[in-house]
Amino acid sequence: MTLFIDGRWVAPKHGNQFSSIDPATEQGIADLAAADEEDVDLAVNAARKAFDQGWGQTSGSERAGFLEALADELEAHRKALAALEVRDNGKPLPEAEWDVADAIGCFRYYAELARELDERQDQPLDVGDARFSCHIRHEPVGVAGQIIPWNYPLLMAAWKVAPALAAGATCVLKPSELTPLSALELGVAAERVGLPRGVLNIVPGFGGEAGQALALHPGVDKLAFTGSVPTGTRIMAAAAVDIKNISLELGGKSAFIVFDDADIEAAVEWIMFGIFWNQGQVCSATSRLLVQEGIAPRLLERLVDAARDIRIGPGMEEGVQLGPLVSAGQYQKVMGVIAQGKQTAKLLTGGVRPAHLPIGYFMEPTIFDEPDIRSTIWREEIFGPVLCMKRFKTEAEALALANDSRYGLAAAVMSTDLERAARVANGLRAGIVWVNCSQPTFTQAPWGGMKQSGIGRELGHWGLENYLEVKQVTQYCSDEPWGWYQK
Incomplete structure (x- = not known):
């Protein structure tokens, strides 16, 4: 053409x-x-x-x-x-x-x-x-x-x-x-x-x-x-x-804060949508997961199981939820970041090519636990299906971790305490904040970020x-x- x-x-x-x-x-x-x-x-x-x-x-x-x-x-x-x-x-x-x-x-x-x-x-x-x-x-x-x-x-x-x-x-x-x-x-x-x-x-x-x-x-x-x-x-x-x-x-390196009063099943669904939709190739992807200590063990177990159940394959196949990354270059870049991430965090699942897909730029959904806050996987945009999780104790700690980024495109908060959710939303330094969800985008609403x-x-x-x-x-x-x- x-x-x-x-x-x-x-x-x-x-x-x-x-x-x-x-x-x-x-x-x-x-x-x-x-x-x-x-x-x-x-x-x-x-x-x-x-x-x-x-x-x-x-x-x-x-x-x-x-x-x-x-x-x-x-x-x-x-x-x-x-x-x-x-x-x-x-x-x-x-x-x-x-x-x-x-x-x-x-x-x-x-x-x-x-x-x-x-x-x-x-x-x-x-x-x-x-x-x-x-x-x-x-x-x-x-x-x-x-x-x-x-x-x-x-x-x-x-x-x-x-x-x-x-x-x-x-x-x-x-x-x-x-x-x-x-x-x-x-x-x-x-x-x-x-x-x-x-x-x-x-x-x-x-x-x-x-x-x-x-x-x-x-x-x-x-x-x-x-x-x-x-x-x-x-x-x-x-x-x-x-x-x-x-x-x-x-770019973005958006945080998703989950408080311990959140519904685990709802949280898992929105977390996965926030990072695995479009293979994680989303500028607003909520790729930094912050979970309050009380809910962390149960949520993490359910999240890993759900990530492993995601169907991966060519986009035209019925039922596929995760397609390939866009190019060989992007695939190599993400794999390189994952290799670095293994040096500073615990890899819970993914990080490899699916065994049944030897051709194409396919990658399993990837979850890291407790990365170093100075590491590339925690601080830099990866643009792939890679999620990093850290635990927090207090609301103030969660806000500090979420805002500790040169990016400020988007963020999400999940809690049944809507007053707390509103406080956190107001405290997040991001152009888009989602409460009890992640990634919905409307033509009528402004889209853009703060900082870099x-x-x-x-x-x-x-x-x-x-x-x-x-x-x-x-x-x-x-x-x-x-x-x-x-x-």
Whole structure:
């Protein structure tokens, strides 16, 4: 498949290619075009032309029509898209179906916000001086460069593209080279619904080439990135060159605090969902488990048994709960961290390839007990099905352990004492806190973190604001002269 630039499918300037690999079979799916600096330049120029020559001046209602048409187009092909996600990413089919449904819902949600934006335009503001009238405008930021990760390919594209288009911005989207297929299908959908040329451009490629070119391009007004802290650091440095508007959703090492009054079965289910969903390849994965001493022995025994019962296999097989990791590189990275973890913690289960799956990047759910708080497995994001557990005595100790991290994306607390749960939720230094659950995500609610987990928020109306500039227009209305200068 070629690049989607200026409403057309075009070959890369220098013929660069890469292969998409099925992580369950280790076999190639397709050879794809890889964008380089010249290709990115063409895409940015197309986006600038589309913005300047019409899209930036459209009404929210007009843009809403295109967003709803995109949602309808994705809806019409949702089964095929889910199957494509499974092949490209490896996740189980029910998870892929859930992701595609969420992506469709995201486009519909931002269609509504686009309409509401029309009503917000030119709102009067009382400045306390009758001689002046002041009103507020919300105008699109311009050309948005958007770089997305591989763990939720279509959904992450929707999280970026839908609010940008709703705001009136134009997009240059760079999907991950590991999982580009469903994001490219968004270009197919754009073509089918007649989205104006240049409004959405899709340039898969490698980070050091296409990603860097996009981050440094002077024609980009806004950079939105989801991914690792090291890459986010480079994106931020590139944005500083010409002071680009920027939003970053980076890594996490989220804590899950379980108090001794919690229901063990409910706790086990949410703990497993929080770390083993999507093979643990989730930025908000609650990978640090803190359990109060009184409940720890019973909970740990039940948790290990449940982890061993998880069905592992190719994502298209019925009943599979855990698919392969996304790539050979990610598999090797996680295995390396596990090997380090064995030096400082007790391995309770997992940490190996399932015996019945000799091919594919499969890994058993892994649980470590009482790691050193200075160790890599406790402090750094692993992005795999690896859980580390520590015990605590008091609420204050639990909060201190949970907050002792350079990350601050998410956290969870479980207790039947809702007053205590509320205290702990308020004390956690994280952008997202779950009470008696882990990982539910809603398009209407803000998503993003504190500390090194990023800058800004996606989703909800916060996601729309990422792609808007606020302008005040103030008019002098009095018949009397201002009087500052008089001859």
